[in-house]
Amino acid sequence: MARTSTEEDPDEAWVVALAAAVGGAPEAGVGVGDDAAVLDAAGHVVTTDTMVEGVHWDDRLSPADVGFKLVAVNVSDVGAMGGRPQWATLAASVPTPMDRAWLSAFAEGLQAGLRRWGTRLVGGDTTRSPGPRVFSLTVGGQAPRPVLRSGARPGDHVWVTGALGRSAEAFLAPAPGPEAMAWLRRPLPPVALGAALADAGLVHAMLDLSDGLARDLGRLCRASGVGARVDPASLPGGRPLVQAVAFGEDYELCFAAPPAASDAICSLAAMYGVSVSCVGTFTPSPELVLIGHPAWPAPAFDHFPRGPA
Amino acid sequence: MARTSTEEDPDEAWVVALAAAVGGAPEAGVGVGDDAAVLDAAGHVVTTDTMVEGVHWDDRLSPADVGFKLVAVNVSDVGAMGGRPQWATLAASVPTPMDRAWLSAFAEGLQAGLRRWGTRLVGGDTTRSPGPRVFSLTVGGQAPRPVLRSGARPGDHVWVTGALGRSAEAFLAPAPGPEAMAWLRRPLPPVALGAALADAGLVHAMLDLSDGLARDLGRLCRASGVGARVDPASLPGGRPLVQAVAFGEDYELCFAAPPAASDAICSLAAMYGVSVSCVGTFTPSPELVLIGHPAWPAPAFDHFPRGPA
Numbered sequence: 001m002a003r004t005s006t007e008e009d010p011d012e013a014w015v016v017a018l019a020a021a022v023g024g025a026p027e028a029g030v031g032v033g034d035d036a037a038v039l040d041a042a043g044h045v046v047t048t049d050t051m052v053e054g055v056h057w058d059d060r061l062s063p064a065d066v067g068f069k070l071v072a073v074n075v076s077d078v079g080a081m082g083g084r085p086q087w088a089t090l091a092a093s094v095p096t097p098m099d100r101a102w103l104s105a106f107a108e109g110l111q112a113g114l115r116r117w118g119t120r121l122v123g124g125d126t127t128r129s130p131g132p133r134v135f136s137l138t139v140g141g142q143a144p145r146p147v148l149r150s151g152a153r154p155g156d157h158v159w160v161t162g163a164l165g166r167s168a169e170a171f172l173a174p175a176p177g178p179e180a181m182a183w184l185r186r187p188l189p190p191v192a193l194g195a196a197l198a199d200a201g202l203v204h205a206m207l208d209l210s211d212g213l214a215r216d217l218g219r220l221c222r223a224s225g226v227g228a229r230v231d232p233a234s235l236p237g238g239r240p241l242v243q244a245v246a247f248g249e250d251y252e253l254c255f256a257a258p259p260a261a262s263d264a265i266c267s268l269a270a271m272y273g274v275s276v277s278c279v280g281t282f283t284p285s286p287e288l289v290l291i292g293h294p295a296w297p298a299p300a301f302d303h304f305p306r307g308p309a
Numbered sequence: 310m311a312r313t314s315t316e317e318d319p320d321e322a323w324v325v326a327l328a329a330a331v332g333g334a335p336e337a338g339v340g341v342g343d344d345a346a347v348l349d350a351a352g353h354v355v356t357t358d359t360m361v362e363g364v365h366w367d368d369r370l371s372p373a374d375v376g377f378k379l380v381a382v383n384v385s386d387v388g389a390m391g392g393r394p395q396w397a398t399l400a401a402s403v404p405t406p407m408d409r410a411w412l413s414a415f416a417e418g419l420q421a422g423l424r425r426w427g428t429r430l431v432g433g434d435t436t437r438s439p440g441p442r443v444f445s446l447t448v449g450g451q452a453p454r455p456v457l458r459s460g461a462r463p464g465d466h467v468w469v470t471g472a473l474g475r476s477a478e479a480f481l482a483p484a485p486g487p488e489a490m491a492w493l494r495r496p497l498p499p500v501a502l503g504a505a506l507a508d509a510g511l512v513h514a515m516l517d518l519s520d521g522l523a524r525d526l527g528r529l530c531r532a533s534g535v536g537a538r539v540d541p542a543s544l545p546g547g548r549p550l551v552q553a554v555a556f557g558e559d560y561e562l563c564f565a566a567p568p569a570a571s572d573a574i575c576s577l578a579a580m581y582g583v584s585v586s587c588v589g590t591f592t593p594s595p596e597l598v599l600i601g602h603p604a605w606p607a608p609a610f611d612h613f614p615r616g617p618a
Contacts, residue, residue, distance in 0.1 A: 034432075036432070037396070037398070037431035037432040039395075039396055039431065039449070044353075046396070046398055046431065046432070046447075046449065047398070047432065048398040048399070048400045048432065048433055048434045048445075048447060049400075049434050050400045050401075050402060050434045050436045050445075051436075052402050052436050052437070052438045052440075054439060055436060055437055055438060055439070056436070086348075087346070087348055087355070089346070089355055089356070089357040089447055090357070091357045091358075091359045091400065091445035091447075092359075093359055093361050093443050122346035122348065122355065123343075123345070123346040123355065123356065123357065124357055125357045125358050125359045125445070127359045127360075127361050127364060127365070128361070128364055129361045129364060129440060129441060129443060130361075130363060130364070130440065130441060131361075131438060131439065131440015131441045131443070132438060132439060132440045134402050134438060134440070134443045136357075136359075136400035136434070136445045138355075138357060138398055138400075138447040140348070140355065140449070
């Protein structure tokens with residue numbers, strides 16, 4: 001639930017405003033505006049993400065890639081809450097007559113994603129539509145110790161998993177490498193590590209990087225009432241700065257943890273086969289500083305603005 | 310999760326096939342193919358329904374009606390499981406630039422629906438789309454004693470709530486009455502009664518009537534391995550037969566109950582201010598018989614085939 005539209009967060013802003021009007025945050029005190037909503041004291045969480053043909057994918061993705069990625073972007077949100085995904089419902093709007101071959105390939109990719117993250121499809125609704133294919137997946141799971149965006153404290157370290165800018169390279173580079181194309185098509189968010197970090201009580205705040213470090217870390221800082229200083233030399237992936245921080249679709253985790261937790265975090269990450277990098281420090285003042293740069297690169301992400309090729 | 314598309318259930322057929330391929334029915338043994346999925350032994354249930362502009366509504370519905378109806382069709386499924394709705398997530402795909410006035414009116418109707426059925430919006434995802442407006446709502450709730458479609462037994466009575474054919478009249482009659490137009494725009498499924506019937510252990514099987522009694526009772530019979538004999542004279546609402554059984558969008562309950570439960574059912578329904586009618590009997594042989602008619606009227610429902618007027 002962290003996808004942006006064309007403007008700065010009109011989507012979430014609208015949904016958040018709507019939710020506020022409807023009756024405010026849920027009793028558990030969290031939910032709307034975080035990666036996933038926490039439903040109850042048992043830590044049941046739920047999240048929804050939509051993919052629209054021509055907006056969230058074009059023919060660089062096969063139908064199977066679309067199915068797989070739909071699962072990935074949703075379980076990424078669950079992992080970012082410190083949760084493990086359990087079930088999913090699918091809402092599919094497709095043109096009629098249905099293209100069964102396309103849908104079968106999509107289903108295969110969806111299955112592969114669901115299997116990878118131990119999630120079962122429990123139901124759904126398929127409707128015909130005169131427009132582009134639209135798929136919404138709702139994923140539920142459990143986060144015994146949910147981690148919100150709002151818990152970062154001054155002095156905490158800023159951590160990110162994996163490498164930044166792979167999808168960006170796939171979009172922006174003249175000759176993107178195979179690793180970049182693979183991540184664009186089938187991102188592999190470190191969901192199990194997110195859950196393990198939460199269970200171990202090692203992190204104060206966490207979200208997944210869907211809209212680029214600049215925007216997403218900004219959200220985490222605003223939610224926590226802190227700022228951050230980020231060292232660009234420490235950003236993992238070795239890609240140009242604009243790709244690493246100003247694009248998106250990383251589906252990596254960004255989290256805040258006290259310095260004393262560093263060794264435990266590295267051990268846990270190694271156990272899960274995920275690389276982690278400390279890229280900065282949270283500060284009491286609310287600025288988001290990129291060390292050595294007067295400003296952050298402008299956002300370079302607008303999904304698939306050209307539509308299907 | 311009981312909406313049909315143009316053909317006989319291509320939607321659910323596809324989702325059910327997909328779910329089967331993914332790994333079969335959930336552990337709790339129920340879910341896919343019923344009105345809502347049962348997630349666990351505590352009776353947590355979840356359902357998803359989508360409304361596509363020009364397919365599921367045209368300008369007979371105001372934007373606020375669309376928001377209200379989106380809630381109604383979903384909570385109807387929860388009530389048909391014997392559950393009470395608790396939370397919802399919204400996936401909205403809308404053209405950009407966003408029509409804020411339209412969306413505000415939609416949100417108002419959505420709010421009214423959520424309030425009416427005690428459901429809180431916990432999150433969502435809004436995306437831009439070059440196509441028609443598409444809204445998917447996922448609603449979760451709890452059914453301490455979930456009622457499936459598969460429990461009807463020969464000798465049970467066939468019950469329906471309310472009146473049949475109101476939305477049909479709104480579609481098919483040359484001069485539909487205000488009650489019919491109101492139901493088309495803002496159906497009021499008897500969700501609380503569904504939950505109460507289940508809690509009281511009075512019903513063996515239940516579903517909501519979204520696609521007309523002929524099709525929906527057929528589903529309940531197939532799931533239960535029984536047939537039914539329906540007396541057309543007993544169908545509530547006083548509308549022509551084709552409207553009463555062959556159209557849809559009734560959002561009333563249809564349930565199976567032993568004859569001994571009749572008095573208790575009538576008392577409970579009266580308490581909830583809902584009328585109930587016994588319209589037939591379940592039989593051991595699998596036929597669906599409409600007494601005095603050689604066949605059931607052909608389905609007359611294709612959503613809004615003409616698109617927005």
